[in-house]
Amino acid sequence: MELRVEIEKRLPEFTLELAFEAGAEPLGILGASGSGKTLTLRSIAGLESPTRGKIILNGRVLFDSSAGVNLPSRARRVGLVFQNYALFPHLTVAENIAFGIAHLPKTEQREIIDVQLKRAHIEGLQSRYLRELSGGQQQRVALARALATSPQVLLLDEPFSALDTHLRSQVEREFRETLASFTGVILFVSHNLEEVYRICNNLLVLSGGTMAAFGRKEEVFQRPPNMAAAQVTGCKNFSRARAVGQHCIEASDWGVKLQVEQDIPEPVRHVGIRAHYIRFADAPAGLSTAPESNRFPCWLAAVSESPFRTTLYLKLNAPPANPADYHLQAEATKDVGSALKGQSFPANVQLDPAQLFLLSD
Amino acid sequence: MQMPADLAPVWTSLRTAVTATVITLVLGVAAARWRLRGHARTWELLDALLLLPLVLPPTVVGFFLLLLLGKHGPLGQLLMKLGVVVVFSWPATVIAASVVAFPLMYVTARGALEQLDPQLLQAARTLGASEWRVFWRVAVPLAWPGIVAGVILSFARALGEFGATLMLAGNIPGKTETLPVAIFFAIESGQTRQAALWVAIVMVISFAVLAALAVWTRRQRQIMALSQGRGAAPGGKF
Numbered sequence: 001m002e003l004r005v006e007i008e009k010r011l012p013e014f015t016l017e018l019a020f021e022a023g024a025e026p027l028g029i030l031g032a033s034g035s036g037k038t039l040t041l042r043s044i045a046g047l048e049s050p051t052r053g054k055i056i057l058n059g060r061v062l063f064d065s066s067a068g069v070n071l072p073s074r075a076r077r078v079g080l081v082f083q084n085y086a087l088f089p090h091l092t093v094a095e096n097i098a099f100g101i102a103h104l105p106k107t108e109q110r111e112i113i114d115v116q117l118k119r120a121h122i123e124g125l126q127s128r129y130l131r132e133l134s135g136g137q138q139q140r141v142a143l144a145r146a147l148a149t150s151p152q153v154l155l156l157d158e159p160f161s162a163l164d165t166h167l168r169s170q171v172e173r174e175f176r177e178t179l180a181s182f183t184g185v186i187l188f189v190s191h192n193l194e195e196v197y198r199i200c201n202n203l204l205v206l207s208g209g210t211m212a213a214f215g216r217k218e219e220v221f222q223r224p225p226n227m228a229a230a231q232v233t234g235c236k237n238f239s240r241a242r243a244v245g246q247h248c249i250e251a252s253d254w255g256v257k258l259q260v261e262q263d264i265p266e267p268v269r270h271v272g273i274r275a276h277y278i279r280f281a282d283a284p285a286g287l288s289t290a291p292e293s294n295r296f297p298c299w300l301a302a303v304s305e306s307p308f309r310t311t312l313y314l315k316l317n318a319p320p321a322n323p324a325d326y327h328l329q330a331e332a333t334k335d336v337g338s339a340l341k342g343q344s345f346p347a348n349v350q351l352d353p354a355q356l357f358l359l360s361d
Numbered sequence: 362m363q364m365p366a367d368l369a370p371v372w373t374s375l376r377t378a379v380t381a382t383v384i385t386l387v388l389g390v391a392a393a394r395w396r397l398r399g400h401a402r403t404w405e406l407l408d409a410l411l412l413l414p415l416v417l418p419p420t421v422v423g424f425f426l427l428l429l430l431g432k433h434g435p436l437g438q439l440l441m442k443l444g445v446v447v448v449f450s451w452p453a454t455v456i457a458a459s460v461v462a463f464p465l466m467y468v469t470a471r472g473a474l475e476q477l478d479p480q481l482l483q484a485a486r487t488l489g490a491s492e493w494r495v496f497w498r499v500a501v502p503l504a505w506p507g508i509v510a511g512v513i514l515s516f517a518r519a520l521g522e523f524g525a526t527l528m529l530a531g532n533i534p535g536k537t538e539t540l541p542v543a544i545f546f547a548i549e550s551g552q553t554r555q556a557a558l559w560v561a562i563v564m565v566i567s568f569a570v571l572a573a574l575a576v577w578t579r580r581q582r583q584i585m586a587l588s589q590g591r592g593a594a595p596g597g598k599f
Contacts, residue, residue: 047483073486086484090502099498100488149488 003153003185007043007053007063009036016040016050016209022153026179026186028200028217030193030232035206037189038083041155044187045080046073057152057185079146080155084162085138087130093117093141094126100149116144119178136167143178153185160195172198193234197221205229223262226361230272236329237278241271241358249358254316254327259293261353270359275311277355278330280340281348293353297346301326303337310337314349367555369535370543371562373454374520377539381458381519386512388459389466393474394496415464422460423528430456430529453530454537458519466515473507474500506581513574520566 006019016036020027031037042048044055044062052065057078062071088096097113104112117123120140130138139159146154159175160168176199179186190196196203196217203220205213205228213220213229224230227238239253243264250257251271258271281295301320302313310333313326320326330349332340340347392411396404414422430437430447440447447453477500485495501508523541530537532546540559547556 045483045487047486073483074489074491076487077489078487080484080487082480082484084480086478086480088481088484088499088503099485099490102494103489145488 001152001183001185002056002058003044003187004054004056005040005044007040007050007055009039009043009048010051014209016043018204018206018209018211020204020211020214022185022187022202024183024185025201026188026199027202027204028196029187029189029204029206030191030196031206032191032232035232036209037191037206038157040206041080041157041187041189044076044153045078045155046071046076047080077149077152078155079149079151079153081142081146081157081159083158085142087138087141087145089130092127092129093122093133096130096141097145097148099145112148116148119147120144121174135163136171139163139171140174143175147178147182151184153187154179154182156186156188158190159188160192161190175199205232207232223357224272224359227270227272227359230357230359234274235272236275237327238270238272238359239327241268243268247353256294256296256316258351258356259353260356260358262356262358265358265360267360268358269361271356272359273328273351273356275329275331277352278314278328279350279352280330280332280336281350294351294356295348296351298328298349299345300341300347303341305334305337308334310334310341312337312340316349319345367534370538370540370559373451373535373538374540375566377451377454377458378516378520380455381462381522382512382516384455384459385462385466385515385519386508389463389511389515390470390501390508392467393471394500396471397474411467412464414461415468419457419461419522419524419526420528423457423525426457426460426525426529448529449531449533449537451530451536454522454526454539457525457529458522461522461525462515462518465518466511469511469514470504470508473504473511476507477503506577509577510574513570513577517567517570520563520570 001024003022005021007016009016014034014036016039018036018040029037029040039048043050046062049070050063050065053063054061054065055063057076061067061069062076063069088099091099094113094117097116098109101109101112113126117126120143122137122140122144125133125137125141133141139162143159160172163171172195179199186200188196188200201217203213203215203217204211205220205224207228212232213225220229221233224233224235230238239251241249241251241258244250244257247260247264248257249260249264249268249271260271296316298314298316299319300312301315302323304311304313309331312330312332313323314328314330315325316327328349396408396411427448428434430440430453432438432441432448437447447456481499481503482495485499486492490498521541522539523545526537526539527542527545532538532542534543538546540563544556544559544563547553547559
């Protein structure tokens with residue numbers, strides 16, 4: 001089971017250029033909107049023709065510009081689940097699922113439909129039409145329709161983005177079960193970090209049509225190789241940096257010297273830390289702070305509250321002049337956040353040397 | 362006084378309009394599909410050509426048809442060698458009606474096909490469907506409301522055709538004499554009551570066509586409203 005993609009697609013205002021391989025483990029494709037995620041899936045599905053390159057699925061050449069091969073979508077054996085599902089409104093659920101297996105004998109079709117209906121927990125809906133289905137049900141039918149053809153690769157384009165929040169977690173859990181039993185290649189496109197992290201083992205980060213990162217998800221999140229990958233994976237705090245010692249850098253935007261655990265790359269231009277790794281030294285119990293290094297006095301510039309989390313905007317070493325005058329964004333749970341809000345400043349903030357990552361761009 | 366009424370023009374007209382509608386349906390949908398698979402820029406001239414019968418006076422259409430199919434016309438001569446004379450025959454009424462009705466069918470079918478969600482066609486392709494199957498199982502059923510509207514309009518236009526029919530098919534009672542032509546000559550020869558009867562029949566048919574269109578539109582709106590209620594915005598995204 002292997003998909004190899006090495007393509008370039010030139011559009012008037014955008015160029016997509018990427019090379020990656022995907023095997024038995026789901027590959028998440030993460031990127032902002034307009035980064036080329038959907039275009040990548042559409043190229044693999046044969047709905048777009050790359051300008052040049054190769055797409056090889058289990059040894060079958062789907063596309064090869066130098067050999068003049070460009071298989072039509074119908075011959076590629078790919079299952080594409082569209083963002084808005086693209087179900088056929090004039091067909092029933094059963095007919096939608098059967099659309100891709102019409103060449104099989106009726107009894108065999110019946111069996112496959114039953115298996116899919118059962119797997120998707122929509123047994124009672126087979127004679128319903130699209131307009132009679134909820135969003136979550138439509139999503140299940142879309143996946144069932146794609147799986148019914150036993151594709152060699154399953155391409156999922158933001159499959160949860162059209163669902164209400166309260167539906168998402170349940171649908172996602174079922175989805176993960178289904179994907180676990182699927183034996184082909186899985187590409188999962190999303191702009192939702194947490195979703196991708198839960199579903200995929202490997203991660204490809206796209207930024208402006210090029211690959212910013214590609215590897216194990218833990219690796220990509222822990223040590224993003226560049227600024228774009230760090231930003232797409234949700235990092236908010238960056239400072240220009242230069243080396244001043246073997247494991248010591250100067251972060252000029254934050255006005256501090258920092259101990260770092262990783263070896264300093266050559267050149268080093270930026271340092272970053274994720275908002276939820278920022279620790280408060282005199283925070284209430286439960287948020288312990290062990291090492292003494294990288295501890296700085298900080299003042300609160302602004303606070304932004306979501307239902308269950310609080311984002312604190314902090315300025316190091318001096319009181320802020322205005323709410324936009326801050327160095328770091330720290331994320332804390334609601335109770336920690338409100339405790340901090342009430343306390344007197346300066347407080348002590350600590351930037352864990354193990355969580356600081358260095359970037360060469 | 363010819364009584365009972367001479368109903369021959371009614372049958373000629375209905376036969377002509379139905380045959381012409383079937384022809385325009387096939388050709389109009391085929392042309393629309395062909396057009397939508399091509400590239401827009403090179404097609405603008407052909408588009409204009411396909412739509413020309415809609416804007417030209419029917420007598421001008423008749424003039425060109427005569428040029429093409431007449432005794433000295435290129436197609437006319439070719440057919441003559443095969444022993445077929447089109448001019449002043451019943452098929453000539455069908456040809457005239459088809460040519461003037463064609464643009465209506467073409468435009469409505471094209472509009473209906475153009476408005477389809479391209480993702481539905483693409484989804485069908487990724488599910489292994491051939492282009493033929495994509496067209497018949499997805500595009501045509503989904504564009505059907507628009508196509509039916511085109512059929513009704515084409516039928517009405519074919520039924521009312523006068524100028525081109527008179528020029529190409531003439532006025533041979535029981536053969537090429539359609540209702541509009543018959544009414545014209547009845548009035549001209551002072552047979553007002555005969556003309557009035559035919560007018561009444563045309564009115565009945567026309568009202569029936571309009572009613573059919575209205576009923577159809579209302580039904581389609583209801584279906585659309587239903588499917589947009591939930592289908593278009595899955596899970597209440599908006």
